[in-house]
């Protein structure tokens with residue numbers, strides 16, 4: 213429950229970050245695009261305003277030319293210089309802010325649109341936008357000049373940009389709608405993706421937590437036993453060792469168990485963090501396996517078990533000697549642990565489909581079919597009580613599986629026809 217809340221919070225955080233990031237990205241994108249569109253749309257009007265101003269300064273007498281006939285049209289650039297855009301309205305302002313060329317503009321146009329319009333001197337010589345009655349949009353260029361009497365006047369060149377403004381308004385609306393749709397889609401996608409991504413993380417988090425819990429449990433048991441036994445010994449300091457032999461032997465065996473457990477845990481922790489590097493070299497498989505099996509043959513004999521070898525692969529393999537030795541020890545230890553008197557243990561090697569096969573089989577207690585899928589899991593023991601007796605912790609096969617994987621091989625377990633188990637390891641030649 214607690215874990216679920218943590219993951220939910222994490223997912224929510226992730227989504228909020230995504231929402232902020234996408235909103236910022238789409239806003240910047242929208243602003244840039246709208247800015248570019250505005251610039252492109254206004255550039256023609258701006259050029260016309262500037263060339264009109266130039267012409268007014270160079271040839272003031274030629275202006276304005278609203279009704280001039282144009283029989284043959286000259287090229288655009290020339291035409292623009294010779295015949296300025298008739299859309300341009302020229303307002304001449306007195307320094308008191310009164311329009312002094314009402315006659316040129318036309319009185320009805322003046323009364324309808326410009327009566328309430330006032331002179332704004334903030335943007336002299338800078339092309340800016342303005343609106344009349346909040347309805348009609350213009351780009352304008354205001355500049356200072358002097359009249360025939362030498363008085364300062366202002367000329368405002370205006371060009372109607374309603375068409376451009378409509379395009380920009382529509383475009384803005386489109387960009388906003390698209391951005392909202394994309395933000396919603398991105399958030400939905402990030403929600404789905406985050407759920408998918410969190411799945412394996414939650415799984416390995418749970419596995420890791422379970423591993424730590426199991427490890428501490430396994431460590432606590434031998435430590436408690438050792439502590440109890442030592443405390444007991446301390447209560448009778450005058451006693452002879454021979455009389456407390458059992459307590460000491462038990463403490464020693466638990467210490468060994470503890471030492472094996474910590475070394476196994478270390479191996480797996482290093483395996484998880486991909487810290488362990490294998491030192492691979494060419495190994496004569498049969499010869500090496502025979503060497504590892506030799507002491508086990510003696511142990512088996514001492515336990516009245518039959519040990520047989522059938523080594524037939526006759527090839528060299530590229531492997532880490534230490535890890536390969538560890539793999540064989542795990543499998544042979546298990547074979548000895550889970551067999552009784554008169555049972556037999558066998559090691560067989562051969563080549564199949566260009567792979568070296570190593571089989572360790574026994575006629576022992578076997579593994580139930582339904583439990584076979586768990587035996588490579590960390591801390592899994594089929595019979596907990598029995599494993600403890602034999603010193604098993606449930607980490608051996610996990611380490612074996614990791615070693616095989618590090619050699620690009622595979623390991624599997626099978627039930628023998630009559631009795632017992634066979635572990636089959638496939639390694640590349």
Ligand code: ADP
Pocket residue numbers: 542546547550574576577578579587592593594595599603604605606607608609610633
């Ligand atoms: P353990 O230290 O308990 O042996 P392993 O990881 O080596 O841990 O093995 C996991 C479990 O698989 C064992 O507890 C045992 O139940 C089962 N197992 C492994 N090898 C054999 C075998 N040769 N015969 C029967 N059961 C086995």
